Amino acid sequence: MATTEVEQHVKVETEGGVGWIQLNRPEKMNAIGAVTRRQLGDAIKQVERDESVRVVVLTGSGRAFCSGADVTEMAQSGDGGMRTPEDVGNVLRNEYMPMLTRLRTMPKPVIAAMNGPAVGIGASYALACDIRIATPEAYILEAFVNIGLAPDGGVSWLLPRLVGTGIAYEMFFSGKPLQAADAHRLGVINRLVPADRLEAEVRELASQLSTQPRQAMAAAKRAVNHALESSYEEALEFESYLQEAQAASPEFAAGVQAFLAKRANKIK
Protein backbone atom coordinates (compact mmCIF):
# COMPACT_ATOMS: atom_id res chain seq x y z
CA MET A 1 0.00 0.00 0.00
CA ALA A 2 1.17 3.48 -0.74
CA THR A 3 2.09 5.49 2.28
CA THR A 4 0.09 8.64 2.94
CA GLU A 5 1.18 12.11 3.86
CA VAL A 6 -0.57 11.72 7.19
CA GLU A 7 2.40 9.72 8.38
CA GLN A 8 4.90 11.88 10.13
CA HIS A 9 8.32 10.66 9.09
CA VAL A 10 10.00 13.88 10.19
CA LYS A 11 9.31 15.99 13.26
CA VAL A 12 10.24 19.64 13.53
CA GLU A 13 10.31 21.45 16.86
CA THR A 14 11.51 24.94 17.53
CA GLU A 15 12.59 25.90 20.99
CA GLY A 16 14.73 28.74 22.29
CA GLY A 17 16.21 29.63 18.90
CA VAL A 18 17.03 26.00 18.09
CA GLY A 19 15.22 24.12 15.32
CA TRP A 20 15.21 20.38 15.91
CA ILE A 21 14.62 18.11 12.94
CA GLN A 22 14.09 14.53 13.95
CA LEU A 23 13.80 11.61 11.59
CA ASN A 24 10.87 9.73 12.99
CA ARG A 25 10.74 6.20 11.62
CA PRO A 26 12.46 4.30 14.43
CA GLU A 27 10.92 0.99 13.34
CA LYS A 28 12.68 1.41 9.97
CA MET A 29 15.91 2.73 11.51
CA ASN A 30 14.88 6.10 10.05
CA ALA A 31 15.27 4.88 6.49
CA ILE A 32 14.45 7.54 3.91
CA GLY A 33 11.64 6.79 1.49
CA ALA A 34 9.66 9.07 -0.80
CA VAL A 35 7.49 10.50 1.98
CA THR A 36 10.46 10.99 4.31
CA ARG A 37 12.36 12.74 1.54
CA ARG A 38 9.59 15.20 0.92
CA GLN A 39 9.04 15.90 4.59
CA LEU A 40 12.75 16.22 5.30
CA GLY A 41 13.12 18.63 2.39
CA ASP A 42 10.26 20.74 3.75
CA ALA A 43 11.66 20.61 7.29
CA ILE A 44 15.10 21.82 6.17
CA LYS A 45 13.52 24.65 4.17
CA GLN A 46 11.33 25.57 7.13
CA VAL A 47 14.18 25.92 9.64
CA GLU A 48 16.29 27.79 7.11
CA ARG A 49 13.54 30.34 6.52
CA ASP A 50 12.38 30.67 10.12
CA GLU A 51 14.08 33.80 11.41
CA SER A 52 13.58 32.68 15.00
CA VAL A 53 15.72 29.60 14.35
CA ARG A 54 19.38 30.45 14.92
CA VAL A 55 20.79 26.94 15.15
CA VAL A 56 19.61 23.71 13.54
CA VAL A 57 19.94 20.18 14.92
CA LEU A 58 19.40 17.09 12.78
CA THR A 59 18.92 13.81 14.64
CA GLY A 60 17.29 10.40 14.47
CA SER A 61 14.88 8.58 16.74
CA GLY A 62 15.39 5.15 18.27
CA ARG A 63 18.60 3.26 17.65
CA ALA A 64 19.78 4.78 14.38
CA PHE A 65 20.59 8.24 13.08
CA CYS A 66 19.55 7.17 9.60
CA SER A 67 19.95 3.81 7.91
CA GLY A 68 19.97 5.33 4.43
CA ALA A 69 17.59 5.06 1.52
CA ASP A 70 14.65 2.77 2.01
CA VAL A 71 15.93 -0.05 -0.19
CA THR A 72 12.74 -2.10 0.13
CA GLU A 73 10.81 0.88 -1.20
CA MET A 74 13.37 1.44 -3.96
CA ALA A 75 12.82 -2.12 -5.12
CA GLN A 76 9.02 -1.72 -5.26
CA SER A 77 7.37 -0.58 -8.40
CA GLY A 78 4.75 2.13 -8.32
CA ASP A 79 4.47 5.17 -6.13
CA GLY A 80 7.71 6.01 -4.37
CA GLY A 81 9.52 3.14 -6.09
CA MET A 82 12.40 3.83 -8.41
CA ARG A 83 11.64 1.84 -11.47
CA THR A 84 14.52 2.85 -13.67
CA PRO A 85 18.16 3.78 -13.15
CA GLU A 86 17.17 7.24 -14.36
CA ASP A 87 14.68 7.50 -11.49
CA VAL A 88 17.58 6.88 -9.11
CA GLY A 89 19.55 9.71 -10.69
CA ASN A 90 16.58 12.05 -10.80
CA VAL A 91 15.85 11.57 -7.10
CA LEU A 92 19.49 12.37 -6.31
CA ARG A 93 19.57 15.44 -8.55
CA ASN A 94 16.11 16.84 -7.94
CA GLU A 95 15.44 15.91 -4.33
CA TYR A 96 18.58 15.09 -2.38
CA MET A 97 20.83 17.65 -4.03
CA PRO A 98 18.82 20.76 -3.09
CA MET A 99 18.36 19.75 0.54
CA LEU A 100 21.94 18.63 1.10
CA THR A 101 23.15 21.86 -0.47
CA ARG A 102 20.77 23.77 1.75
CA LEU A 103 22.23 22.17 4.88
CA ARG A 104 25.75 23.13 3.85
CA THR A 105 24.94 26.69 2.82
CA MET A 106 22.10 27.92 5.08
CA PRO A 107 23.34 30.91 7.05
CA LYS A 108 23.17 29.21 10.46
CA PRO A 109 25.03 26.40 12.21
CA VAL A 110 23.73 22.88 11.59
CA ILE A 111 24.59 20.17 14.13
CA ALA A 112 24.18 16.46 13.53
CA ALA A 113 23.23 14.72 16.78
CA MET A 114 24.22 11.19 15.85
CA ASN A 115 22.24 8.98 18.17
CA GLY A 116 23.28 5.90 16.20
CA PRO A 117 24.57 4.63 12.85
CA ALA A 118 24.54 6.87 9.78
CA VAL A 119 24.46 4.71 6.70
CA GLY A 120 24.47 5.48 2.97
CA ILE A 121 22.52 8.64 2.26
CA GLY A 122 22.13 8.89 6.07
CA ALA A 123 25.89 9.36 6.31
CA SER A 124 25.62 12.00 3.60
CA TYR A 125 23.25 13.98 5.82
CA ALA A 126 25.49 13.64 8.86
CA LEU A 127 28.56 14.73 6.87
CA ALA A 128 26.74 17.66 5.25
CA CYS A 129 26.12 19.15 8.70
CA ASP A 130 28.62 21.65 10.09
CA ILE A 131 29.30 19.86 13.38
CA ARG A 132 28.78 16.25 14.51
CA ILE A 133 28.20 15.01 18.05
CA ALA A 134 27.77 11.25 18.42
CA THR A 135 27.28 8.42 20.87
CA PRO A 136 29.84 5.59 21.01
CA GLU A 137 27.25 3.33 19.35
CA ALA A 138 27.20 5.49 16.24
CA TYR A 139 29.14 4.69 13.11
CA ILE A 140 29.46 5.98 9.57
CA LEU A 141 28.96 3.41 6.88
CA GLU A 142 29.34 3.98 3.16
CA ALA A 143 27.31 0.88 2.37
CA PHE A 144 26.81 1.59 -1.31
CA VAL A 145 29.41 -0.88 -2.55
CA ASN A 146 27.74 -3.73 -0.65
CA ILE A 147 24.72 -3.50 -2.95
CA GLY A 148 26.75 -2.69 -6.03
CA LEU A 149 26.33 1.08 -6.00
CA ALA A 150 28.73 4.02 -6.03
CA PRO A 151 28.91 6.70 -3.30
CA ASP A 152 26.27 9.43 -3.56
CA GLY A 153 24.75 12.32 -1.62
CA GLY A 154 27.97 14.32 -1.83
CA VAL A 155 30.22 11.95 0.13
CA SER A 156 32.74 11.64 -2.70
CA TRP A 157 33.36 15.35 -2.05
CA LEU A 158 32.83 15.54 1.71
CA LEU A 159 34.55 12.43 3.02
CA PRO A 160 38.00 12.90 1.38
CA ARG A 161 37.99 16.46 2.75
CA LEU A 162 37.19 15.22 6.25
CA VAL A 163 39.40 12.12 6.47
CA GLY A 164 41.69 12.22 3.42
CA THR A 165 41.48 9.99 0.37
CA GLY A 166 43.07 6.90 1.93
CA ILE A 167 40.45 6.36 4.58
CA ALA A 168 37.65 7.53 2.29
CA TYR A 169 38.66 4.95 -0.32
CA GLU A 170 38.88 2.21 2.29
CA MET A 171 35.34 3.02 3.37
CA PHE A 172 34.01 3.23 -0.19
CA PHE A 173 35.75 -0.02 -1.24
CA SER A 174 35.28 -2.20 1.85
CA GLY A 175 31.74 -1.21 2.79
CA LYS A 176 32.83 -1.46 6.42
CA PRO A 177 31.85 1.07 9.07
CA LEU A 178 33.97 3.81 10.55
CA GLN A 179 33.23 3.44 14.26
CA ALA A 180 32.41 6.50 16.33
CA ALA A 181 35.65 6.32 18.31
CA ASP A 182 37.74 6.21 15.12
CA ALA A 183 35.65 8.94 13.51
CA HIS A 184 36.23 11.03 16.62
CA ARG A 185 39.97 10.41 16.52
CA LEU A 186 39.99 11.46 12.83
CA GLY A 187 38.09 14.65 13.60
CA VAL A 188 34.96 13.67 11.64
CA ILE A 189 32.99 13.62 14.87
CA ASN A 190 33.55 16.63 17.10
CA ARG A 191 32.54 15.01 20.37
CA LEU A 192 31.69 11.57 21.66
CA VAL A 193 29.12 11.49 24.47
CA PRO A 194 27.22 8.67 26.16
CA ALA A 195 23.75 8.06 24.74
CA ASP A 196 22.00 9.32 27.86
CA ARG A 197 23.97 12.57 27.65
CA LEU A 198 23.62 13.20 23.92
CA GLU A 199 20.53 15.37 23.94
CA ALA A 200 21.70 17.49 26.88
CA GLU A 201 25.14 17.97 25.34
CA VAL A 202 23.72 18.96 21.95
CA ARG A 203 21.19 21.23 23.61
CA GLU A 204 23.96 22.97 25.52
CA LEU A 205 26.07 23.56 22.43
CA ALA A 206 23.08 24.63 20.35
CA SER A 207 21.91 27.08 22.97
CA GLN A 208 25.41 28.54 23.32
CA LEU A 209 25.61 29.00 19.54
CA SER A 210 22.13 30.52 19.51
CA THR A 211 23.48 33.43 21.57
CA GLN A 212 26.51 34.01 19.34
CA PRO A 213 26.39 36.87 16.78
CA ARG A 214 24.38 35.26 14.00
CA GLN A 215 25.69 37.28 11.08
CA ALA A 216 29.27 36.56 12.15
CA MET A 217 28.53 32.82 12.25
CA ALA A 218 26.83 33.01 8.86
CA ALA A 219 29.88 34.83 7.50
CA ALA A 220 32.17 32.10 8.84
CA LYS A 221 30.11 29.50 7.01
CA ARG A 222 30.13 31.55 3.84
CA ALA A 223 33.90 32.01 4.06
CA VAL A 224 34.54 28.29 4.56
CA ASN A 225 32.26 27.30 1.70
CA HIS A 226 33.93 29.84 -0.56
CA ALA A 227 37.40 28.78 0.54
CA LEU A 228 36.72 25.10 -0.16
CA GLU A 229 36.48 26.00 -3.84
CA SER A 230 39.19 28.68 -3.96
CA SER A 231 42.90 29.24 -3.99
CA TYR A 232 44.54 30.57 -0.82
CA GLU A 233 44.80 34.06 -2.32
CA GLU A 234 41.15 34.05 -3.41
CA ALA A 235 40.11 32.95 0.08
CA LEU A 236 42.18 35.69 1.72
CA GLU A 237 40.62 38.31 -0.51
CA PHE A 238 37.07 37.05 -0.02
CA GLU A 239 37.64 37.00 3.75
CA SER A 240 38.89 40.58 3.68
CA TYR A 241 35.67 41.77 2.04
CA LEU A 242 33.48 39.73 4.36
CA GLN A 243 35.38 41.21 7.26
CA GLU A 244 34.68 44.73 6.01
CA ALA A 245 30.98 43.95 5.89
CA GLN A 246 31.17 42.44 9.36
CA ALA A 247 33.21 45.35 10.72
CA ALA A 248 30.38 47.64 9.60
CA SER A 249 27.73 45.56 11.35
CA PRO A 250 25.96 46.34 14.64
CA GLU A 251 27.24 42.96 15.87
CA PHE A 252 30.82 44.21 15.75
CA ALA A 253 29.95 47.51 17.41
CA ALA A 254 28.17 45.66 20.20
CA GLY A 255 31.02 43.15 20.46
CA VAL A 256 33.62 45.87 20.90
CA GLN A 257 31.48 47.66 23.47
CA ALA A 258 31.08 44.45 25.45
CA PHE A 259 34.78 43.69 25.19
CA LEU A 260 35.77 47.13 26.44
CA ALA A 261 33.21 47.03 29.25
CA LYS A 262 34.48 43.64 30.38
CA ARG A 263 38.05 44.84 30.37
CA ALA A 264 37.04 47.93 32.28
CA ASN A 265 35.39 45.66 34.85
CA LYS A 266 38.51 43.55 35.17
CA ILE A 267 40.71 46.58 35.72
CA LYS A 268 38.51 47.65 38.57
Next chain:
Amino acid sequence: MIAAVAYEHILVEIQAPIATVTLNRPKVLNALSPDLIREVNEVLGELDADDTVRAVVLTGGPKVFAAGADIADMADRTAVEQLRRDQTGRWAGIAAFGKPLIAAVNGYALGGGCELALMCDLIIGGDTARLGQPEINLGIIPGAGGTQRWPRTVGKYAAMEAMLTGAPVTARRAYQLGLVNKVVPAEMTVEIAKRTARQLAEKPPLALRMAKEAVLKAFESPLSEGLAVERKSFYFLFSTEDQKEGMHAFLEKRKGVFKGR
Protein backbone atom coordinates in the same frame (compact mmCIF):
# COMPACT_ATOMS: atom_id res chain seq x y z
CA MET B 1 27.50 68.15 -11.70
CA ILE B 2 24.30 66.89 -13.22
CA ALA B 3 22.75 66.02 -9.92
CA ALA B 4 19.71 68.06 -10.85
CA VAL B 5 18.73 65.75 -13.70
CA ALA B 6 15.84 63.62 -12.56
CA TYR B 7 15.20 60.15 -13.88
CA GLU B 8 12.23 57.92 -13.29
CA HIS B 9 13.73 54.46 -13.59
CA ILE B 10 17.33 54.94 -12.55
CA LEU B 11 19.25 56.62 -9.74
CA VAL B 12 22.33 58.61 -10.62
CA GLU B 13 24.94 59.45 -8.02
CA ILE B 14 27.97 61.50 -8.96
CA GLN B 15 30.90 61.44 -6.57
CA ALA B 16 33.57 62.87 -8.83
CA PRO B 17 35.65 61.36 -10.30
CA ILE B 18 33.17 58.48 -10.46
CA ALA B 19 29.47 58.10 -11.04
CA THR B 20 27.10 55.29 -10.10
CA VAL B 21 24.02 54.47 -12.12
CA THR B 22 21.52 52.23 -10.31
CA LEU B 23 18.65 50.56 -12.13
CA ASN B 24 15.68 51.36 -9.96
CA ARG B 25 12.54 49.40 -10.68
CA PRO B 26 12.68 47.14 -7.62
CA LYS B 27 9.05 46.04 -7.87
CA VAL B 28 9.72 44.33 -11.21
CA LEU B 29 13.27 43.17 -10.39
CA ASN B 30 14.63 46.01 -12.56
CA ALA B 31 12.95 44.68 -15.71
CA LEU B 32 14.47 46.53 -18.64
CA SER B 33 11.66 48.55 -20.14
CA PRO B 34 12.36 50.72 -23.20
CA ASP B 35 12.09 53.78 -20.93
CA LEU B 36 14.70 52.46 -18.55
CA ILE B 37 17.11 51.71 -21.38
CA ARG B 38 16.49 55.17 -22.82
CA GLU B 39 17.38 56.70 -19.47
CA VAL B 40 20.55 54.62 -19.12
CA ASN B 41 21.53 55.67 -22.62
CA GLU B 42 20.82 59.31 -21.87
CA VAL B 43 22.72 59.42 -18.63
CA LEU B 44 25.72 57.64 -20.10
CA GLY B 45 25.74 60.20 -22.89
CA GLU B 46 25.90 62.97 -20.30
CA LEU B 47 28.50 61.20 -18.20
CA ASP B 48 30.64 60.63 -21.28
CA ALA B 49 30.65 64.39 -21.86
CA ASP B 50 31.25 65.27 -18.20
CA ASP B 51 35.00 65.71 -17.71
CA THR B 52 34.75 65.42 -13.93
CA VAL B 53 33.59 61.81 -14.31
CA ARG B 54 36.26 59.32 -15.27
CA ALA B 55 34.67 55.94 -14.59
CA VAL B 56 31.13 54.69 -14.05
CA VAL B 57 29.54 51.89 -12.05
CA LEU B 58 26.34 50.33 -13.37
CA THR B 59 24.36 48.29 -10.85
CA GLY B 60 20.94 47.02 -9.91
CA GLY B 61 21.61 47.43 -6.20
CA PRO B 62 21.97 44.87 -3.42
CA LYS B 63 19.40 42.25 -4.48
CA VAL B 64 19.10 41.98 -8.24
CA PHE B 65 20.87 43.35 -11.30
CA ALA B 66 18.05 43.01 -13.82
CA ALA B 67 15.82 40.03 -14.37
CA GLY B 68 15.25 40.50 -18.07
CA ALA B 69 12.90 42.54 -20.17
CA ASP B 70 9.28 43.46 -19.68
CA ILE B 71 7.56 40.25 -20.85
CA ALA B 72 4.04 41.57 -20.29
CA ASP B 73 4.88 44.43 -22.63
CA MET B 74 6.17 42.11 -25.38
CA ALA B 75 3.92 39.05 -25.21
CA ASP B 76 1.37 40.11 -27.83
CA ARG B 77 3.47 42.26 -30.14
CA THR B 78 3.98 41.49 -33.80
CA ALA B 79 7.34 41.12 -35.51
CA VAL B 80 6.81 44.37 -37.38
CA GLU B 81 5.99 46.27 -34.21
CA GLN B 82 9.09 44.90 -32.55
CA LEU B 83 11.23 45.82 -35.55
CA ARG B 84 9.88 49.36 -35.64
CA ARG B 85 10.40 49.87 -31.95
CA ASP B 86 13.89 48.42 -32.35
CA GLN B 87 14.08 47.98 -28.62
CA THR B 88 17.44 46.29 -28.59
CA GLY B 89 19.04 48.48 -31.25
CA ARG B 90 18.70 51.33 -28.80
CA TRP B 91 21.26 49.79 -26.53
CA ALA B 92 24.10 50.72 -28.85
CA GLY B 93 24.95 53.84 -26.88
CA ILE B 94 25.65 51.79 -23.78
CA ALA B 95 28.17 49.56 -25.54
CA ALA B 96 29.76 52.63 -27.12
CA PHE B 97 30.37 54.42 -23.82
CA GLY B 98 33.94 55.71 -23.93
CA LYS B 99 34.94 55.57 -20.27
CA PRO B 100 35.43 52.51 -18.09
CA LEU B 101 32.01 51.05 -17.26
CA ILE B 102 31.93 48.58 -14.38
CA ALA B 103 28.97 46.32 -13.71
CA ALA B 104 28.25 45.42 -10.09
CA VAL B 105 26.04 42.34 -10.30
CA ASN B 106 24.11 40.86 -7.38
CA GLY B 107 21.36 38.28 -7.82
CA TYR B 108 19.79 37.75 -11.19
CA ALA B 109 21.24 39.19 -14.37
CA LEU B 110 18.97 37.44 -16.84
CA GLY B 111 18.18 37.99 -20.49
CA GLY B 112 18.59 41.66 -21.26
CA GLY B 113 20.00 42.10 -17.75
CA CYS B 114 22.85 39.76 -18.55
CA GLU B 115 23.39 41.39 -21.93
CA LEU B 116 23.56 44.77 -20.24
CA ALA B 117 26.25 43.47 -17.87
CA LEU B 118 28.14 42.03 -20.85
CA MET B 119 28.29 45.50 -22.42
CA CYS B 120 30.32 46.71 -19.46
CA ASP B 121 34.12 46.58 -19.33
CA LEU B 122 34.49 44.81 -16.00
CA ILE B 123 31.98 42.75 -14.06
CA ILE B 124 32.19 42.46 -10.28
CA GLY B 125 29.96 39.58 -9.21
CA GLY B 126 28.39 39.24 -5.77
CA ASP B 127 28.29 35.67 -4.49
CA THR B 128 24.53 35.71 -5.10
CA ALA B 129 24.92 36.54 -8.82
CA ARG B 130 23.18 34.34 -11.40
CA LEU B 131 23.84 35.15 -15.04
CA GLY B 132 21.90 33.65 -17.90
CA GLN B 133 19.91 33.92 -21.10
CA PRO B 134 16.54 32.24 -20.48
CA GLU B 135 14.96 33.63 -23.68
CA ILE B 136 14.84 30.17 -25.28
CA ASN B 137 12.15 29.18 -22.77
CA LEU B 138 9.89 31.91 -24.15
CA GLY B 139 10.27 30.91 -27.78
CA ILE B 140 12.75 33.65 -28.63
CA ILE B 141 16.51 34.19 -28.46
CA PRO B 142 18.61 36.91 -26.84
CA GLY B 143 18.18 40.16 -28.75
CA ALA B 144 20.68 42.59 -27.25
CA GLY B 145 23.96 40.89 -27.94
CA GLY B 146 23.78 37.69 -25.92
CA THR B 147 24.43 35.28 -28.78
CA GLN B 148 27.45 37.33 -29.87
CA ARG B 149 29.06 38.49 -26.64
CA TRP B 150 28.82 35.17 -24.77
CA PRO B 151 30.85 33.14 -27.32
CA ARG B 152 33.37 35.96 -27.61
CA THR B 153 33.81 35.77 -23.85
CA VAL B 154 33.38 32.14 -22.81
CA GLY B 155 33.80 30.24 -26.09
CA LYS B 156 31.36 28.30 -28.20
CA TYR B 157 30.35 25.42 -25.97
CA ALA B 158 29.67 27.24 -22.72
CA ALA B 159 27.82 29.89 -24.74
CA MET B 160 25.76 27.28 -26.58
CA GLU B 161 24.85 25.65 -23.30
CA ALA B 162 23.67 28.97 -21.90
CA MET B 163 21.68 29.90 -25.03
CA LEU B 164 20.13 26.48 -25.71
CA THR B 165 19.26 25.41 -22.16
CA GLY B 166 18.40 28.84 -20.81
CA ALA B 167 19.90 27.81 -17.46
CA PRO B 168 21.72 30.57 -15.57
CA VAL B 169 25.25 30.10 -14.21
CA THR B 170 26.29 30.77 -10.62
CA ALA B 171 28.76 33.48 -9.68
CA ARG B 172 31.40 30.80 -9.11
CA ARG B 173 30.83 29.24 -12.53
CA ALA B 174 30.77 32.67 -14.16
CA TYR B 175 34.16 33.36 -12.58
CA GLN B 176 35.55 30.08 -13.90
CA LEU B 177 34.22 30.96 -17.35
CA GLY B 178 35.82 34.40 -17.24
CA LEU B 179 32.39 36.02 -17.33
CA VAL B 180 32.99 37.98 -14.13
CA ASN B 181 36.27 39.45 -12.93
CA LYS B 182 35.87 38.46 -9.32
CA VAL B 183 33.36 37.09 -6.86
CA VAL B 184 32.83 39.06 -3.67
CA PRO B 185 30.32 38.95 -0.78
CA ALA B 186 27.09 40.40 -2.18
CA GLU B 187 26.85 43.18 0.40
CA MET B 188 30.23 44.49 -0.80
CA THR B 189 29.71 44.26 -4.57
CA VAL B 190 28.74 47.86 -5.27
CA GLU B 191 31.38 49.22 -2.91
CA ILE B 192 34.12 47.14 -4.54
CA ALA B 193 32.97 48.22 -8.00
CA LYS B 194 33.16 51.85 -6.83
CA ARG B 195 36.68 51.34 -5.50
CA THR B 196 37.70 49.78 -8.78
CA ALA B 197 36.18 52.77 -10.58
CA ARG B 198 38.15 55.16 -8.33
CA GLN B 199 41.36 53.30 -9.11
CA LEU B 200 40.69 53.59 -12.82
CA ALA B 201 39.76 57.24 -12.39
CA GLU B 202 43.37 57.94 -11.40
CA LYS B 203 44.64 56.61 -14.70
CA PRO B 204 45.13 58.75 -17.81
CA PRO B 205 41.63 59.14 -19.34
CA LEU B 206 42.73 59.28 -22.97
CA ALA B 207 44.83 56.15 -22.62
CA LEU B 208 41.88 54.43 -20.90
CA ARG B 209 39.63 55.39 -23.76
CA MET B 210 42.04 54.12 -26.39
CA ALA B 211 42.81 50.92 -24.50
CA LYS B 212 39.10 50.23 -24.27
CA GLU B 213 38.56 50.95 -27.95
CA ALA B 214 41.46 48.74 -28.95
CA VAL B 215 40.28 45.79 -26.84
CA LEU B 216 36.74 46.09 -28.19
CA LYS B 217 38.18 46.21 -31.70
CA ALA B 218 39.58 42.72 -31.10
CA PHE B 219 36.01 41.40 -31.06
CA GLU B 220 35.11 42.98 -34.36
CA SER B 221 38.03 42.79 -36.72
CA PRO B 222 40.80 40.64 -38.12
CA LEU B 223 44.07 40.74 -36.18
CA SER B 224 45.84 42.93 -38.73
CA GLU B 225 43.13 45.57 -38.47
CA GLY B 226 43.10 45.44 -34.69
CA LEU B 227 46.88 45.76 -34.62
CA ALA B 228 46.70 48.78 -36.91
CA VAL B 229 44.21 50.48 -34.58
CA GLU B 230 46.39 49.64 -31.61
CA ARG B 231 49.53 51.01 -33.27
CA LYS B 232 47.91 54.27 -34.33
CA SER B 233 46.47 54.79 -30.85
CA PHE B 234 49.86 54.02 -29.35
CA TYR B 235 51.59 56.68 -31.49
CA PHE B 236 48.75 59.15 -31.01
CA LEU B 237 49.08 59.00 -27.24
CA PHE B 238 52.59 60.48 -27.55
CA SER B 239 50.86 63.70 -28.53
CA THR B 240 49.15 63.92 -25.12
CA GLU B 241 50.24 65.75 -21.98
CA ASP B 242 49.31 62.69 -19.97
CA GLN B 243 51.93 60.59 -21.75
CA LYS B 244 54.64 63.16 -20.91
CA GLU B 245 53.41 63.33 -17.34
CA GLY B 246 53.21 59.55 -17.02
CA MET B 247 56.70 58.87 -18.27
CA HIS B 248 58.36 61.72 -16.40
CA ALA B 249 56.57 60.78 -13.19
CA PHE B 250 57.86 57.23 -13.67
CA LEU B 251 61.45 58.49 -14.15
CA GLU B 252 61.14 60.81 -11.17
CA LYS B 253 59.71 57.96 -9.05
CA ARG B 254 56.50 59.81 -8.26
CA LYS B 255 52.85 59.15 -9.00
CA GLY B 256 51.56 60.69 -12.21
CA VAL B 257 48.67 63.13 -12.10
CA PHE B 258 46.62 62.95 -15.28
CA LYS B 259 44.43 65.60 -16.80
CA GLY B 260 42.97 63.92 -19.84
CA ARG B 261 44.88 66.18 -22.19
